[in-house]
Amino acid sequence: MTYHAFPAPAKLNLFLHVIGRRSDGYHLLQTVFRLIDHGDTLHIAIDHSGEIVHENPLPGVPAEQDLIIRAARLLKQASGSRLGCRLRLDKRLPMGGGLGGGSSDAATTLMALNHLWGTRFSREQLQALGLQLGADVPVFIFGRDAFAEGVGETLQPIRLPNQWYVVLIPPVSVPTAEIFSDPCLTRNSEPIIMAAFPNEQMHNDLQAVAVRKYPIIADHLAWLSQYGNAMMTGSGACVFAAFDTQVEAERVITALPATMQGFSAQSMMQHPLFDLLD
């Protein structure tokens, strides 16, 4: 059996404004998604069994919640393919980290199996399928830095300068739904136009809620703020700051105290699997 390796990169939310709420309770956002070259790797072997098997499931994540199994089942159901697959995930991204790890794994599963099973869905069709799995899944299939609206599914490409990022990983997993459901969340940020990005007023509305619930995030923000403009990504817990060069970013990683974990990564113009789709 031959396994093929497919990358599943992380995303950062360079800002995140909550500008309203849909009737189903989902929040309307404006955000800029940036892809970075640090992530998980998914190994896939296809076969004729028709079965979908995750060989090394994540502790505490049963099959019905497992985003790579759910993505594979969804593609199989939508396409009617009779083929099967064995999935093995090298997990590097923290769960509940705001780096979109689970969503990226799901997007990679859809793109890779669409290729290996020959199911021939277009990019737009796969994005729509991905949205059924989570609000963050479509941007990874879109495959480029994006200004996003709606719940994250209305995407416009945005050109951003090459940057290096330092990402710190506070030792806490933040459930996205808990942050969005907090009564204190600001839900009426003023809508902006894409051309206004970037400006100094941009912030992450989810940060105040997450920091109050998980003070260790504030400790990490305070430490990173010594070196740059630190902000939380998504619903947390990870925080990041941008640097112009790898040397500057590495210098910050070298200075990390033993009590903190983090990594540096470079921005990516394009998802590594971008060319698998038309």
Ligand SMILES: C[C@@](CO)(OP(=O)(O)O)[C@H](O)COP(=O)(O)OP(=O)(O)OC[C@H]1O[C@@H](n2ccc(N)nc2=O)[C@H](O)[C@@H]1O
């Ligand atoms: C906050 C963001 C920003 O990029 O990222 P993460 O922190 O999760 O990485 C996303 O909007 C998260 O997207 P995703 O992680 O796919 O969320 P989902 O699984 O769709 O939703 C989890 C839960 O969060 C709430 N939710 C999510 C998105 C949204 N726009 N409004 C919401 O109210 C809903 O209660 C939903 O049940």
Ligand SMILES: Nc1ncnc2c1ncn2[C@@H]1O[C@H](COP(=O)(O)OP(=O)(O)O)[C@@H](O)[C@H]1O
């Ligand atoms: N492959 C996966 N990787 C990470 N989390 C997953 C995966 N499959 C299911 N999950 C579930 O999704 C939740 C959110 O994970 P993740 O997307 O990594 O965080 P975030 O949305 O904060 O970026 C996890 O706590 C876990 O229960």
